[in-house]
Amino acid sequence: MSFIAIIPEITLFSGALFILMCDVFFGKKLKEFFYISHLLSLLICAITLVFITQNFVKTEVIFNQMFVSNALTSFAKAVAVLLLTIVILISLGFVYKIQKISAEFLALLMIATSGGMILISANDFLVFYLGLELQALSLYLLAALNRTSEKSSEAGMKYFILGCLASGILLFGISMIYGFSGTVNFKALTDLYHPENAEANAIPVAVMFGFILVITAMFFKISAAPFHMWTPDVYEGSAAIVTTFFATVAKFTAVLALLRLLSTLVIGWNGIEKVFILVAMLSLAVGSFGAIFQKNFKRLLAYSSIGHIGFVVLGMASFGPESFAACIFYMLVYALISIGSFGFLTLVKDEENLSVSSLSGLAKTNPTMAFALSVLMFSTAGIPPLAGFFSKFYIITAIIKNGLLIYAIIAILFSVISAFYYLRIVKLMYFDEPQNPLQLEDFSNVKLVILISALINLILIFFLNPLMNSITNFL
């Protein structure tokens, strides 16, 4: 048995522990320790990335069929670690602010990511659950990190209670599956209920029920409606950098894990697409109508993320490699946009009360940021030739191919509605006069990241070919 397949997770996890240990020994003595731990965590991320790239070419199944590593998982992990690196990179200002607990903060980010990586690689419901919990427990702590803020504690508490409920649902689903099929391994389940021998082994209703419970729990994790209630509160309450982490790394890994679950478990999913369509339609409706009335910028972005998840779930509803590739592409573009737009939040000085209207006149006070943010907003609204258009285009094409025309039309109409509030942000920045100018920090690293993410949104049109081809190859 070789451990190579799981080396990246081990590296990241033990790296996190190493930083914690260093904190215990040197944290009090060295004044600049936060700086060292920041650099150290970046270094660990880089090493992890190198290990991941080693795994790209080969497929390995280890630990008695419980853990799998192939091109798709390596690709997903590479993206997750890359996103983590960017998040850590732009967190320097925040780390400086919370010097005393900086090591804990960085370690939690890394542990949450390694939990997400295990989740992606899981080939067994037990590993799946362990990965999910490892990620979720770190996320609860991260949400409540800002101890002095009431809202942050509230966010952590809310997230913890609802998250535990979701975990309970997941465990109940897994036990149903185990009770009626005798196994929790993806491969064994696929062998049992493969569509080709469907007559011999029809899926028992209880097992199907179990699967639906598992998927429901995942819907909670990716904050799809009607399991979205925690999202706006948690996004609002957490520190901006933690929100960025939620929207990028946590969301990306959870969606990829769900996608992998659906693509590895080749069973007769007959009828289950209706669940996905229902959830997708609800998410789109909540995302587009909910955001219109939001006054807080973070809550607005939270609702917008629910709408995006609606698109992804709609893509999942039409099972097939093409739509899964479209979903992955969508998540890549969404993570790209999120890094920019949530990253902008970390620049704001008074982030607790960041109302949408405080963006007014940003084009006068800070033209570069206003330009980058408006590119990101037009891209999320899905206006060509920006990246957001193509992500929607691929999803719509895939689902129309699978005969879900009517839902494609509804989804596109919802995206027109949501264009309204993205336009509102552009309007505030460009058309209105500055009332009380937004106080922005002067972090050049964050600004650079925002600008680069806007730039990639602009030029992604030229790289669609290689990007889509490689995603299709990974699947």
Added chain:
Amino acid sequence: MVVNLKNSRGYYIYGLFISLLNLVLSCKLLFLFDKKIADFQFTEIFSFISNHDIKYFVGIDGISLLMIVLTAFLTPICLALSINSIQKRVKEFVIAFLLIEGLVIGAFCALDLLFFYIFFEAMLIPMFLVIGIWGGENRIYAAYKFFLYTLFGSVLFLIAIILIYIYTGTTDIVSLSKGLKNFFPLPYQKWFFLAFFASFAVKVPMFPFHTWLPDAHVQAPTAGSVILAGILIKLGAYGFLRFSLPFFPAASQYFANFIFVLSVIAIIYASLVALMQEDMKKMIAYSSVAHMGFVTMGIFSFTRQGIDGAIMQMISHGIVSAALFACVGVIYDRLHTKQIKDLGGIANKMPNFAMLAMIFTLASVGLPGTSGFVGEFLSIVGTFKANKIVAILATSGVVLGACYMLWLYKRVWFSEIHNQHIGHISDLGKTELISLGLMALFVILLGILPNLALSFFELPSAQLANLIKP
């Protein structure tokens, strides 16, 4: 050429230089273009999304060539007219206009449906900013209305494009216009036609989808109105010619009467509404709706005269309405009002301006000898062959057009001076004189020698007319 980009004039000079360069290049196309070839010329292909067989494919025929030249002609005029009136955020203004020019030209020469859509949609962004940043008091409402209306219309177009792509496996316009006409059975064709129609009808705009246009025009800055009336709304009519007719001939025929009715309503209703307007820009905006009614009517007559007339009307209206909006801009710069009741007797103080404005007014009315006449006459003749009642009703629109335009001219340029400020105004400056003068020159030139333009699109329009026998 060294341009000092520090001051606002430098940006204008830079923008003018680029757009004039574009004009020279597009005029070169006019000479290189071979009128005897009906197919697309100067084509270029790059693979864009290979596993979806979507290509970057451009090329032009006679129709798109003239539209490109019109675009390249109007953009420098827009910039030249704004030098004195727009002083804030000049850099962004020039960028927005050059962007619009590039995207419009891209849309006119795109030979791939998805690329057409990308250009068609992308120009919403700069136009939204132009209306919203440099517009009038109520600019935000107008900018939203413009953006959301157009976006709403075009999403159905996008779905139709994706469906066509899924069924045929290509989005290549050349092969689609050859192969698609018998591909779908009639019921499907009708749905596709309606999806395309939703997008183009909003853009043209046809009655009853026209309500965004007056708002957008009134609030937009002068240059924004010029480019909107001159070029952007032509894209809708161009879409009908390039896609609806060749792709879905049977459905086009099926819906022809429906479109006739809408066009006639647009012509008569918009003319009547224009009569009652107090705001000059709003009046000209409604006259645009009426004139575009002639275009859609001509296109759906499926006769050579009708289609020729429609294209001619597109070009003529592109110049004339752009010029009229520019005239309003000239008055607004001096007197800061667009209300008709505040004006009167301008001709006394600005004789050159009054003369040029007279030419545009008469062209808008459709006086023989101006380009407006050729377009309206041909499209009415074409429609007369197809449907006599419609043609007769549409002709009444010409009379109504004369009513409101001449009345407007009388109230603004003649009559007595009510407004004491008019006593102090000066006649046209050099840039204004040159740009308006050039437009007037083309209006008369195309009125006397319509063949200058007609010869370019003889073959494509004959092809379109042959597709469908009414």
